[in-house]
Amino acid sequence: MSPHIEFWFDLSSNYSHLSAQRIDAEAARRGVRVSWLPFLLGPLFAAQGWNTSPFVLQQAKGAYVWRDMERRAARHGLAFRRPSEFPRPATLPMRVAAAHLDAPWMPSFCRALMLENFVHDRGVDGPEPSQAVLRALGIDPAPVLAHAESPDGRAVLRRLTGEAQARGVFGAPSFFVGTEMYWGDDRLDDALDDAARPAAAT
Amino acid sequence: MSPHIEFWFDLSSNYSHLSAQRIDAEAARRGVRVSWLPFLLGPLFAAQGWNTSPFVLQQAKGAYVWRDMERRAARHGLAFRRPSEFPRPATLPMRVAAAHLDAPWMPSFCRALMLENFVHDRGVDGPEPSQAVLRALGIDPAPVLAHAESPDGRAVLRRLTGEAQARGVFGAPSFFVGTEMYWGDDRLDDALDDAARPAAAT
Numbered sequence: 001m002s003p004h005i006e007f008w009f010d011l012s013s014n015y016s017h018l019s020a021q022r023i024d025a026e027a028a029r030r031g032v033r034v035s036w037l038p039f040l041l042g043p044l045f046a047a048q049g050w051n052t053s054p055f056v057l058q059q060a061k062g063a064y065v066w067r068d069m070e071r072r073a074a075r076h077g078l079a080f081r082r083p084s085e086f087p088r089p090a091t092l093p094m095r096v097a098a099a100h101l102d103a104p105w106m107p108s109f110c111r112a113l114m115l116e117n118f119v120h121d122r123g124v125d126g127p128e129p130s131q132a133v134l135r136a137l138g139i140d141p142a143p144v145l146a147h148a149e150s151p152d153g154r155a156v157l158r159r160l161t162g163e164a165q166a167r168g169v170f171g172a173p174s175f176f177v178g179t180e181m182y183w184g185d186d187r188l189d190d191a192l193d194d195a196a197r198p199a200a201a202t
Numbered sequence: 203m204s205p206h207i208e209f210w211f212d213l214s215s216n217y218s219h220l221s222a223q224r225i226d227a228e229a230a231r232r233g234v235r236v237s238w239l240p241f242l243l244g245p246l247f248a249a250q251g252w253n254t255s256p257f258v259l260q261q262a263k264g265a266y267v268w269r270d271m272e273r274r275a276a277r278h279g280l281a282f283r284r285p286s287e288f289p290r291p292a293t294l295p296m297r298v299a300a301a302h303l304d305a306p307w308m309p310s311f312c313r314a315l316m317l318e319n320f321v322h323d324r325g326v327d328g329p330e331p332s333q334a335v336l337r338a339l340g341i342d343p344a345p346v347l348a349h350a351e352s353p354d355g356r357a358v359l360r361r362l363t364g365e366a367q368a369r370g371v372f373g374a375p376s377f378f379v380g381t382e383m384y385w386g387d388d389r390l391d392d393a394l395d396d397a398a399r400p401a402a403a404t
Contacts, residue, residue, distance in 0.1 A: 048260060058250060058372060060370050060371070061373075064370065064372065064383060064385055067382075067383070068384075068385070068389075071392065075392070168262050168266065170260060170262035170263045170266065171263075180269075181266060182270075183263075183266055183270070184388075186388050186389075187270075187388075190273065190277070
């Protein structure tokens, strides 16, 4: 088996932004293949009885997170600005990503929308932001959005969200190397090192 | 001002254990002075409406945390075993530590009790564990415990817990470098690097 990591993310998740912008380069450096897997944090939070992000519900943690984000982004040389709205809805672009898991443009599409949200402080839901990004990537938006909004397209995001929950995911980003789960952008390097490690003989 | 870091911890906190066992050596390597500052997580959790650790309240996160602890301990070459009771009460040794903030043996006392809890899976509350550790450090336990349990001694832990909360602490370990807060054992190295950095001219 070639080295492989699963990257589970939500476009509305600020720490997912930090991982999304660097995972492909860091993985390539180690010869690790990345599967980008979008899922919705909302239903997982709702299962805890939360109606929004814990960064909103817990005031002290929320205040800390934005300072931590500035420091972590600077450490990785990534752009970041605290969004004026958080968490931003991203249902349509999440459906686009989920319904096109194998499209070569999907990671670029997600990175571009996270830059909109977490650098340019612009909304990402509704068709316009997705259309603009797809056009910039040279993709015709019409069939992409039509498939994303079709019953089959929508079902993929629901299925992935259920799979994340069933596998013990409770936050984003989360990474899997085989059955080993890692949570948080600050575990990305550990997870990649784990994926790149030669498997023990069995 | 010489480089300095504040290390806020709770003896019952598993991630505090990881920091406690390595902070003095890591700080010394960078010429950073460490202040060990015990505080009780319980009242901070209670203020969120929680009656115990979020690692108990959130099942998926709780399951993850013990695997993460094993990996992080291995990464740092530290011993760790998942305790059969969590979180373990530690009120008396916390009072001992708080009432003797400037005692040269205080960090060693805390490290030894965390090894009891997080490596040897033994209780740490009540007088016996503290007495045994103090004796092993060559300290007469009787006056130490008497002061810890006196009204003045108890007041120190209450004051520190209130100060932590007032300064925005919401978990342990937390580190302060001036007014800059860092949360979690996985931010210890960032915090120490920050403390060791030459101050900008003003």
